Amino acid sequence: MGTFLFAIFLLIIGYLFYSKFVEKIFGINDKTPTPAYSQTDGLDYVPMSWWKGSLIQLLNIAGLGPIFGAVMGALYGPIAFIWIVIGCIFAGAVHDYFSGMISLRHNGEQYPNIVGRYLGNTVRFFINVVSIILMVLVAAAFIAGPAQLISQLTPLSFIAAIALIFGYFLIAAVLPVNKIIGRIYPIFGGILIFMAIAIGVALLFTDKQIPNLTLTSFHPNELPIWPLLMVTISCGAISGFHSTQSPIIARTLKKESDGRKVFYGAMIAEGIITLIWAAAGMTFFGGTPGLQEALAAGGPSGVVNEISTSLLGTLGGILAILGVIILPITTGDTALRSSRMILAELLDKFLTNMSGKAKVLLVTSLVTVPTLYLATIDYSFLWRYVGWTNQVVATVMLWTGTMYLLKNSKFHWISGIPALFMTSVVCTYIFYAPEGFSLSYQISLRTGLSLTALVLIWYVKQIIVHKRPPSNHVKSKAS
Template sequence: MVSFLGGLVLLIAGYFLYGSFVERVFHPDSRQTPAYAMEDNVDFVPMSTSRAFLVQLLNIAGLGPIFGALSGALWGPVVYIWIVLGTIFAGGVHDYLSGMLSERNNGASISEIVGKYLGPVMAVVMRIFSVILLVMVGVVFMVGPAGLIALLTPEALNVQFWTIVILIYYFLATLLPIDKIIGKLYPIFGICLIVMALGIAGATLYYSGTRPMLEIWDHVENMYPGKELPIWPLMCITVACGAISGFHATQSPMMARCIKSEKEGRKVFYGAMVAEGVIALIWASAGIAFYYDRAGAGTGLQALLAAKGGNSTTVYDMSIQLLGGVGGVLAMLGVIACPITSGDTAFRSARLTIADWFKIDQKDTKKRLMLSVPLLLAGYGISFLDYNTIWRYFSWSNQTLAMMALWAAATYVCRFVGKNYGWIAAVPATYMTSVSVAYILQAQEGFRLPAALSNGVGICAAVVCLALYVVKVYVKSEVKSTRKDEALVIK
């Protein structure tokens, strides 16, 4: 319990202390934001700070901080370290800088931003990578909630039925102006999300006498059953959205097009990431307390592994047993709202990414329709593939995109803010480079190389990227602390 409460305190302190530091480094000013400069009543729509925060939170808080955190709980309390430190020093920085860079580039998609600061080749790579990732995210967040709803409804209404229902909603949310569906429904979903988080946290604390949370200082070890999977880099990929997620960089431009002032950026972008870290910490700690064996059988977290980590079944069982019937349904609604409110904006972001790529004006409904229909049909086709396989590829591509976004952010900060401040993004970028490369080399869906070899190559890749950053960006940057930005329009 102490570890859990301490983690919450650190996350909140991280927002006020390190978040404020990152904000001072970036130095938001009073320039006109794209919400006003490019207002079109479709994608560029001024929103209040509270609404923008809520939309951003629900955009990014999909299944990742719930399913991913429960799966990460298989390694034991050590997962708390990654959630807390990852959120403060990596995820929060990533989300804030990607959102603010988009805001300073007229709401541009992350692929255009990466291309602008890392070169045209990376622009093409990121465009393709982003669209594929976003479609996979949409599929994951379509099939996942469909499975959850199917558990609460009559057997005749199966997963496939609810998948189609959710797909129809996604079509409307992708096509219509952002304030027509997303802006109106998200406050309702937000209530469900808040009830879910508070309910699970409160119940876990209430039952701590019979289901005590494990303290990290008593279990600084790999608790994965049979130690079959190592902590690094597997846990850092598994717990994606609860610590750092490249998917967030694809979502932040939507609110970069809606915030009224640059000074709202920390509350909207960094604040939403900290809130998601809190959600992940709640589910990870609840999962450990709920499934850990204390009967002397020595099975540890084997029951959680047998349930296949984070999935519809484990969330349903925990919600019902911890909160009872009514509370369980409310908690389940929160869990359902999370992925749906990320899946709809995933497809919307894919539309915007393609539109930015080919310079397609999105004021015209027919042009939005032209992009939306093929994306949703592709998503529906992918939904028939194995869910677990899609999730694994999503997790890796998610963290790889985060790596790219961080390197672009480090380049921007070094060149246009102050060369001695680039480390706030370069350090987490270096770490995520080693994680992404090492994982894909040893993973079953990757090259299946020995762990020692893949880890070594991952570290070497990170060192090479850091060296390139130092030589090509840091050394050549003459700006020390001008606080001036370059031309704001991507041409």
């Protein structure tokens, strides 16, 4: 229990102190009008209070990630606590802050365009494709999961449940941000927080002991920690999906100082939620063997339902159903909204003669067709490919933040070191994972670290280039 409580304490300390350090390096100016005022359009650019923005941001970035991912990550034992704390404070929250604040500085631009500004057009094209694929995969996965549960609990068929959810997705994706998202999502964000706190408190008073980090409990899973843990627990530590969501709220901030509370703060809150569910997974079933059996029998949703109903009774069952149905839906619709916004910026040159509403409807339809098709195939298959693409997007965003800091002569290491770390994670993972090349662990590790070394060389060159004083091309006139 001591390790768990200390981990929560560290996350709170990280927000109170490290977030202010990051904010100071970025450099805020509340006198500069934010896009919510300078670009007001009544659709995406709408001023909202910071607390409402924080709850919406938390719901957008969370979904089932900090619950399902944490339960799966609990198989690695208490070492998961370390990754959540370090990843959240020094990588995930920094990633979220820069993805939101750099977007704000560029009139609420979407993630791919921000990448293009600081990493070049080649990377922008690559990340446009990857981001839209990620958004479509997330939206499809977050339709399929709730639809399966709805079909089990109601007379509706699976296809009818998909149609119902998808209809809501379309409405939420095209309506102004303050109509549905701004009014309902803060309530759902509050439910997510209440659910996690209730589970956390119940864990403290149960007769089961939350495991502490010791030499014997360090890693009970046979699978290698590196890099699998860093992909299994993404939401709650670092997730590239967040960088596609942050511009939604960046377009609503009233002042720049709200960014620390909204972007960094929401990530810390998600980290705490992830810690609670990871602890619940490690504790409730008497260790990793029991958790493995429970996951094999009922999957993550079955595990969450059993933990919730056992610890909280009828209330827990209601919260579990709300969580497993509402949370993915509210993340899926903003994924679809983000893909619409990204594609609109990508096709802007070709849609100049269209009205705003017609453009929104056309672009939304272009991303809905593949989303609807993918929602009908196996959920677990979809989720396997979400993991790696998600962390690739996160890595590119960290490098974007690093280049932003370098070009503005700021302390770039706060983003550069996490970027190198995540580069090694994704490079090793793709060679080792079944959905990748399925090579041996040793070969995957050597290949991943070799590619990371090449990226490090590029990074050092960038540091040298940006520290070099500008050359003087002014020639003296002949006397």
